[in-house]
Amino acid sequence: MQSTRRSPVVDVALQAGAMQTAQEQVDRSKILQRLRLGDIGFRWLTRCAAITVLIILSGIIISLVHGSWPALRAFGPSFLIDETWNPVTEKFGAIAPIYGTLVTSIIAMLIAVPVGLFIAMFLTELCPMWLRRPIGVAIELLAGIPSIIYGIWGLFVFAPFLQQHVQPSLISAFGHIPLLSTLFAGPPYGIGILTAGLILAIMVLPFITSISRDVFEAVPPVLKEAAYGLGCTTWEVARYVVLPFTRVGVIGGVMLGLGRALGETMAVTFVIGNAQRISGSILAPGTTISATIANEFTEAVGDLYTSSLIALGLILFVITFIVLAFARLLLMRLNARLGS
Amino acid sequence: MVMISGARSPLYAKRRRRNVAMMGFSFGATAFGLSWLVLILGVLLWKGFSGLSVAVFTEMTPPPGSAGGLLNPIMGSLIMTAIAVAIGTPLGMLAGTYMAEYGRYDKLSSVVRFINDILLSAPSIVVGLFIYEIMVAQMGHFSGWAGAVALAVIVVPVVVRTTEDMLTLVPDTLREAAASIGLPRSLMIRRVAYRAARAGMITGVLLAIARISGETAPLLFTALNNQFWSLNLNAPVSSLPVVIFQFALSPYKDWQNLAWTGALIITLAVLTLSIVARFLGSQSKSS
Numbered sequence: 001m002q003s004t005r006r007s008p009v010v011d012v013a014l015q016a017g018a019m020q021t022a023q024e025q026v027d028r029s030k031i032l033q034r035l036r037l038g039d040i041g042f043r044w045l046t047r048c049a050a051i052t053v054l055i056i057l058s059g060i061i062i063s064l065v066h067g068s069w070p071a072l073r074a075f076g077p078s079f080l081i082d083e084t085w086n087p088v089t090e091k092f093g094a095i096a097p098i099y100g101t102l103v104t105s106i107i108a109m110l111i112a113v114p115v116g117l118f119i120a121m122f123l124t125e126l127c128p129m130w131l132r133r134p135i136g137v138a139i140e141l142l143a144g145i146p147s148i149i150y151g152i153w154g155l156f157v158f159a160p161f162l163q164q165h166v167q168p169s170l171i172s173a174f175g176h177i178p179l180l181s182t183l184f185a186g187p188p189y190g191i192g193i194l195t196a197g198l199i200l201a202i203m204v205l206p207f208i209t210s211i212s213r214d215v216f217e218a219v220p221p222v223l224k225e226a227a228y229g230l231g232c233t234t235w236e237v238a239r240y241v242v243l244p245f246t247r248v249g250v251i252g253g254v255m256l257g258l259g260r261a262l263g264e265t266m267a268v269t270f271v272i273g274n275a276q277r278i279s280g281s282i283l284a285p286g287t288t289i290s291a292t293i294a295n296e297f298t299e300a301v302g303d304l305y306t307s308s309l310i311a312l313g314l315i316l317f318v319i320t321f322i323v324l325a326f327a328r329l330l331l332m333r334l335n336a337r338l339g340s
Numbered sequence: 341m342v343m344i345s346g347a348r349s350p351l352y353a354k355r356r357r358r359n360v361a362m363m364g365f366s367f368g369a370t371a372f373g374l375s376w377l378v379l380i381l382g383v384l385l386w387k388g389f390s391g392l393s394v395a396v397f398t399e400m401t402p403p404p405g406s407a408g409g410l411l412n413p414i415m416g417s418l419i420m421t422a423i424a425v426a427i428g429t430p431l432g433m434l435a436g437t438y439m440a441e442y443g444r445y446d447k448l449s450s451v452v453r454f455i456n457d458i459l460l461s462a463p464s465i466v467v468g469l470f471i472y473e474i475m476v477a478q479m480g481h482f483s484g485w486a487g488a489v490a491l492a493v494i495v496v497p498v499v500v501r502t503t504e505d506m507l508t509l510v511p512d513t514l515r516e517a518a519a520s521i522g523l524p525r526s527l528m529i530r531r532v533a534y535r536a537a538r539a540g541m542i543t544g545v546l547l548a549i550a551r552i553s554g555e556t557a558p559l560l561f562t563a564l565n566n567q568f569w570s571l572n573l574n575a576p577v578s579s580l581p582v583v584i585f586q587f588a589l590s591p592y593k594d595w596q597n598l599a600w601t602g603a604l605i606i607t608l609a610v611l612t613l614s615i616v617a618r619f620l621g622s623q624s625k626s627s
Contacts, residue, residue, distance in 0.1 A: 035524045042526035049434030050452045063473035118369035142377045144614045146554020152588045233359035263463025265557040297561045313469040324458045
């Protein structure tokens with residue numbers, strides 16, 4: 001890139017060799033001076049804006065640490081493993097929301113990852129050309145629907161459906177198998193951990209699909225053609241050529257989806273049931289970090305209560321930061337490899 | 341697809357069966373994914389349109405048990421979105437400009453790019469907590485300004501990303517031509533590069549608006565909610581997503597119906613914005 005090293009001031013306005021009076025020369029140097037200042041000013045303005053992005057991130061971290069300090073000092077590390085959440089006695093522990101966050105996200109990923117990969121395979125290998133764009137756009141529209149829509153739909157349509165048709169059969173089907181009977185125990189509430197996980201799965205599906213499709217499309221055709229030439233079936237090409245080649249990118253996309261699932265608030269808050277306890281059954285109501293904050297923050301009285309909720313936010317931010325940073329590093333590595 | 345005719349050995353049969361099964365799965369998965377879109381939009385249109393009337397756009401949110409509309413939350417959302425875009429867009433565009441034009445390969449840019457990508461998918465409720473800490477807790481009360489700033493924090497990464505991407509697509513020959521006629525660099529960026537990338541940059545802003553118009557979590561404890569008509573940004577301001585949240589979880593049938601109507605309005609707005617953005621985006625890439 002030679003153009004980035006260009007000298008910032010370039011002669012303008014007057015052509016060399018033109019007749020210049022003393023007055024014109026003064027004007028000319030004034031104009032040049034002004035342009036030079038404008039140039040430096042604009043450069044600094046953009047630089048400051050770029051630095052502002054960093055300031056926003058550090059501001060988030062500092063304010064969360066500052067806000068959660070009273071709770072962290074009062075409860076110490078046991079905040080992370082304590083199950084009590086009692087606003088009356090002002091004793092708070094974060095394990096129940098952390099557990100709910102992780103379990104709902106795991107359920108979501110168990111469903112969304114295979115389905116998303118299969119859709120991406122369909123879009124890149126099987127789908128007729130004229131249908132690719134419409135289906136791709138439709139999947140991306142699914143990503144554009146605001147999360148509160150998923151929430152209200154989950155509460156009024158999806159949860160009653162699960163309660164009446166799916167959960168009773170789950171309970172009777174697994175009720176006699178030792179380990180699964182605890183997992184699917186209890187009355188069918190409709191709302192609960194499983195419902196939240198399923199809604200999250202629908203929400204992250206488009207993210208995983210569109211990233212997987214993009215990385216699948218980046219596989220050099222010659223690799224696939226060579227495999228087909230050897231007599232591989234479409235599935236064998238996808239499984240043994242496309243997937244190994246795009247592994248890093250797929251994992252990056254999955255982590256990105258996981259980051260979304262962990263931090264999602266509104267879709268979960270509607271259907272999780274908001275019960276501050278850990279239950280062995282995934283049909284039981286539970287809570288997640290974001291749902292707890294959304295439900296209780298405005299009603300929190302007392303500094304310790306508020307501070308505990310902010311501490312939950314800090315935990316959520318740390319978890320998602322690690323997941324997202326990992327995802328970005330993987331995707332950056334992939335881009336560097338494809339670019340070279 | 342290559343079919344080996346006459347191959348009757350069990351291995352071939354097994355491979356073919358597996359292939360057919362997996363292709364069936366991928367077909368089924370696509371139908372499964374698309375059926376959610378149909379189900380969600382179908383219910384939304386059905387429930388939302390049945391409550392849609394002129395009153396929704398002309399009347400205030402009602403107390404439980406009486407009729408009303410969504411005028412104050414619609415206005416609140418529009419105002420806060422406008423302010424958020426007014427704050428976030430210039431900031432994001434300038435930052436994106438630095439990363440694409442001045443420091444495309446320098447260290448600051450790669451750090452900002454990385455952090456920006458994380459902010460892009462960071463949980464929005466954390467942004468709400470951040471603004472609560474720095475604005476609501478300091479000012480002592482919930483306010484529309486806090487809500488608008490929280491939304492602006494979400495706008496910035498979207499605009500940074502698209503601005504940088506779009507400016508990177510501008511061919512260097514345009515920049516070199518501008519420099520060769522003696523244009524200083526800042527003028528070259530504003531008069532040439534911005535103009536070439538304009539459609540893409542507008543796309544970014546539209547996407548950002550689509551993103552924040554459905555955001556609820558950052559508004560819950562910054563702008564809070566307001567049952568009455570209020571344009572005072574120093575006081576709590578009502579917004580469509582927060583009203584949907586409150587009304588949907590209420591036991592009153594009227595409120596729940598209004599929540600569905602509000603959900604329909606938001607979804608139509610968001611989908612329209614993203615379709616327009618996609619249209620502009622595809623134009624800017626092909627030209």
